[in-house]
Amino acid sequence: MRLNLKDMDTKSQTTLISIGTVIFAVLMTALFARHHQQQVQSIDLATNAIQDLYLDEGNTYLNPKISPELIKNAEVTAKEVGGVQGNRLQHLVKLAEDKQVAIANLSELYQSDEPIIIGEQIKEGLPLNEAVTPQLVAEQKEQLPFSDEDALTETIYSHYDQILTTFNEIETASDQIQHLSEEVHSASLEQEIQAFSKVEEVLLKNQKHPQTKAVIDKYIEKCRIYGEDLVEHTELLESNQAITEAIFNSRGLSAPLTGSPIDERPLVALTFDDGPTENTLEILEVLDEHDVTATFFFLGRSVEANPDIARAVVEAGHQIGNHSYSHANFDLLNIGDVEHETEITQEIIADATGVTPNIYRSPYGNGRQKMLKLYPNMEPIYWNVDSEDWLSKDEQITNEHIANHLQHRSIILMHDTQLSTTEAIKTLIPHLKEQGYVFVSPTQIPEADSYRL
Numbered sequence: 001m002r003l004n005l006k007d008m009d010t011k012s013q014t015t016l017i018s019i020g021t022v023i024f025a026v027l028m029t030a031l032f033a034r035h036h037q038q039q040v041q042s043i044d045l046a047t048n049a050i051q052d053l054y055l056d057e058g059n060t061y062l063n064p065k066i067s068p069e070l071i072k073n074a075e076v077t078a079k080e081v082g083g084v085q086g087n088r089l090q091h092l093v094k095l096a097e098d099k100q101v102a103i104a105n106l107s108e109l110y111q112s113d114e115p116i117i118i119g120e121q122i123k124e125g126l127p128l129n130e131a132v133t134p135q136l137v138a139e140q141k142e143q144l145p146f147s148d149e150d151a152l153t154e155t156i157y158s159h160y161d162q163i164l165t166t167f168n169e170i171e172t173a174s175d176q177i178q179h180l181s182e183e184v185h186s187a188s189l190e191q192e193i194q195a196f197s198k199v200e201e202v203l204l205k206n207q208k209h210p211q212t213k214a215v216i217d218k219y220i221e222k223c224r225i226y227g228e229d230l231v232e233h234t235e236l237l238e239s240n241q242a243i244t245e246a247i248f249n250s251r252g253l254s255a256p257l258t259g260s261p262i263d264e265r266p267l268v269a270l271t272f273d274d275g276p277t278e279n280t281l282e283i284l285e286v287l288d289e290h291d292v293t294a295t296f297f298f299l300g301r302s303v304e305a306n307p308d309i310a311r312a313v314v315e316a317g318h319q320i321g322n323h324s325y326s327h328a329n330f331d332l333l334n335i336g337d338v339e340h341e342t343e344i345t346q347e348i349i350a351d352a353t354g355v356t357p358n359i360y361r362s363p364y365g366n367g368r369q370k371m372l373k374l375y376p377n378m379e380p381i382y383w384n385v386d387s388e389d390w391l392s393k394d395e396q397i398t399n400e401h402i403a404n405h406l407q408h409r410s411i412i413l414m415h416d417t418q419l420s421t422t423e424a425i426k427t428l429i430p431h432l433k434e435q436g437y438v439f440v441s442p443t444q445i446p447e448a449d450s451y452r453l
Helices: 010-051 068-079 083-107 134-142 151-178 186-205 210-231 241-248 251-257 278-289 300-305 307-315 335-353 368-374 395-405 419-434 446-451
Strands: 267-273 295-298 319-322 409-415
Touching: 010 068, 010 083, 068 083, 083 151, 134 151, 151 186, 151 210, 186 210, 186 241, 186 251, 210 251, 241 251, 267 278, 267 419, 278 307, 278 419, 295 300, 300 307, 300 335, 307 319, 307 335, 319 335, 335 368, 395 419, 409 419, 409 446
Parallel strands: 267 295, 267 409, 295 319
Antiparallel strands: none
């Protein structure tokens, strides 16, 4: 039976409409409540997904564990939220993605195996990659997509600005080197030394970057030219202590004058025999920590066993020399065998490191006349302080023995085969620095020439 409103009186019609309205209202309320609940759940899901992208409640720093999967999940859940709220959540997802890409691009400019910004941790002082150019840096900075800045985006921009400043400083220093004097002028000596010092300050600040190497080489060459003339005018320094100190405080200018009659500084050269070995790497770490350069006299057989370590010594900026192939006593060998021991070691070292030594130390210091006859163009380096580390194998005894035999200008003989030597130099180096010793190459100690015979 169908219900017909025409057959009903007015009161009944009104009652029926009211009931329908109530039912409709209830249904709509239920639908709205369900939609609202779903919206709240969507917002919660999206908010939680976005929280997985960030480290802090302010959505500034990225979660160190952020990944493409987490970003994709947050993107999908944010899109399910409509309206203004959904737009805001999608913006936070896009911001996290942009930050991650920006950090990755920035990190590729540096010599680093991991991102230079992880969470709130920011790596500073890293060297740039060799292929990086100011044009590349400027282009990447220009392409940064951030419209709103926060602490992290400001850090990213700051890194780009620092790199561009570095390139500008290197270029300026290169231009200034062109104008450094090559001859000493008594009237402007102080200004000339100051000009060298200012350039050197910039180069030392940026020396870790490979882009600085060519400029440093150019500066060192200019120092050599000026220094040679300075040696001819040492009378200008004898009465000017301030300028003399400024020269010897300069790594570049002090080199030509090191060991000269006006150099009153105590000098010391650390030399290590018989390596390379695994222990050599530990010694390299100690030397690097104290910013000290040393000289390593390699055995050919040791280089054959550890070519990577030999290469690491050279790459760290240390001097290397020939110490024979097998540590044979050259006094007991004929001159042909001495030559063979030396030549094969030259080849092995050159193959492993790319460097052919121009200095040598014969085993035990023996066979000196034979070596002088065979290699008049190579420089022999012996010693005037024997640490006897090979004998004591004790760090304290080694350092006490060195202290008892230390001279104003010392070439110290040690061995990078001894574990105790590594421990000894950890205290020896700071102690020598406290006494005012300057660490130099043994070739910079004139007295070394008297050890040739």
